[in-house]
Amino acid sequence: MRHIISILIENESGALSRVAGLFSARGYNIESLTVAITEDPSLSRMTLVTRGSEEIIEQITKQLNKLIDVVKLIDLAESFHIERELMMVKIKATGNMRDEIRSMADIFRGKIIDVTPSTYIIEMTGASEKLDAFVAAIDSDSIIEVVRSGPTGISRGEKGLHL
């Protein structure tokens, strides 16, 4: 099953490589990994998407917790949460394709953020499946590049991951 593990980690050089190294050394898979600073500059927040059986996910969280730099973590998949991913897509857009792509972007609530005579860049946020769907809906020959941030997430309600 897919799990989104949200980690509060010391903002120190090497902290990221400890997490990445743990996954490669123990053969766990990482689907995506995002990391950025939090409101407290000494802490980073990492969101890691992985897949595995319950046993493997249990080991992953235990092993992550063992890393000295890891302050706290939660498995978002265990409770109600909101998940968002940012995507930017550069698409060939000429002739009557320009209208078609624009309306497609509208349907998916994307924004056109850059325009040239022959291209658009579309920005879109949402759950990863929505972004997948948009990419699938565009003729693959016209896609120049796709940049995705990987999902990040936050739990609903009063509960939160903080010190």
Place this chain on the structure above:
Amino acid sequence: MELSGAKILVQSLIDEGVEYIFGYPGGAVLHLYDALYQQEDIKHILVRHEQGATHAADGYARSTGKPGVVLVTSGPGATNAVTGIATAYMDSIPMVIISGQVSLPVIGSDAFQEVDMIGITRPCVKHNFLVKDVTKLAETIKKAFYVATTGRPGPVVIDVPKDITAPHIKVPYKYPKKVTIRSYNPVVTINKGQIKKAVELLLSAQKPIIYSGGGVVLGEASKELTAFTRTLGYPITNTLMGLGAYPSTDKQNIGMLGMHGTYEANMAMHESDVIIAIGARFDDRVTGKLDLFCPYAKIIHIDIDPASISKTVRVDIPIVGEVKPVLELMMELIKESSAKPNKKALALWWQQIATWQAVDCLQFDRESPLIKPQYVIEQLYDVTKGDAYVTSDVGQHQMWAAQYYRFDKPRRWINSGGLGTMGFGLPAAIGVKLAHPDADVACVTGEASIQMCIQELSTALQYKTPIKIINLNNRYMGMVRQWQEFSYECRYSHSYMDTIPDFVKLAEAYGHVGIRIDKPEEVRPALESAFNMKDRTVFLDIMTDRTENVYPMIEAGKGHHDMKLRVALGSTTDRELA
């Protein structure tokens, strides 16, 4: 007080109470060596290879419980230390390793003798630190000792760039009394509910067994384990790392379990209905094939590291905590409980165990004209009255030492279990002897293993650490040969060396005593004279039976109940007999 980084580092170690540093100098640590030269509190042991430094510090740590300290230079000094760091990591041994590093401004430029020590050691340390600011040095050292020695112990590397130790940059020094790390809290609150459940299960058992490991040694909980086991009257088995935590000569102890454990210990595991694992980590050498592991048992597991619990074997009652307080709490509950161990069931269980013991799985040919390695260990046990510190290398000799030297005290058996590092024994023995100058220290080794760190014979002379090297010389990498005999139709591919050195001359060249032993009747007198030479290191080169194998054995893919014995059992299985 204002001090240079080099002096701060040395003073911090002094303030931490460090007695010995095992090290080897080089460019990146010259400032540090200069600071060491100017003090007398810490004794520096100059090894002959950095691997030796790590194993010697490790031996010191295993035999005392105190962290071992290592100092090496950058680049090759650091990489040479990696095997020893990984060895300590696998067996959860507290160590602090200080490695020199190139100066901060040139890190990353492929500078002379630069390696990414933080990157290289990341997967085999509990934690590592790169010191980037001399004002944080003392605090970093305190943190390193704190992390290394608390919770599940392990090695910690401090990588110190040369400019951090420069003599002309002085900063205020104060060694912190205490440090906290917000993301590291080794103190766990023990879940009383789990303890209660565990005690209920334990007291309801019909065929219980206590399976204890290295965590009892690491957690200094021998006394508690002994009281617990005696109170219950249950059989106990130890892992290779747990030997000595419960007296081996006690009748409740049914020996080691696992691949080369006793028949009775493995059969009892297989047939048990309740297992309590105490500071043991269900290693693959212990479990055999996982699908076949203990099919009838409910399992309780006490471990300080949650990641050790249900890692390979799912357990029914996990208890996260230090062995010592957990056992104390369990004892209280057992005493208060109205339920008592089931005497009738227990008597039957012991009867069944006696039938397995009757198989006499550790028997060997006592009439042989050749020297049997098992006999040598028995004699070693006898000559040292079972009270020596015994280090070992890796191979058949290690297993024989584990099987035939009956350790009654913890921290007496010093070996590399998790990594299985050949070359460990000799330097470890030096570390042990430094820590226990009045004790007998023996290193049981093989002619292949001993050559991996043989250069440390020179260290043993310089620091006058009289140890006794028991070389079970079978002219084979016996352990490899055994596997080739059993699983590769005797194709002995490269498990033999044509040119084994004359160890007697070699020992003498290093300034020690060398004795070669060819006949069984020479073994005892040679051991006696070796241990009587109190102030000499003696190398006993003992020509043992080349073809001897370690029995019993669980072969690959088999379960506990399916051991290969020296003398095969009849066709009736013991389950049927019982």
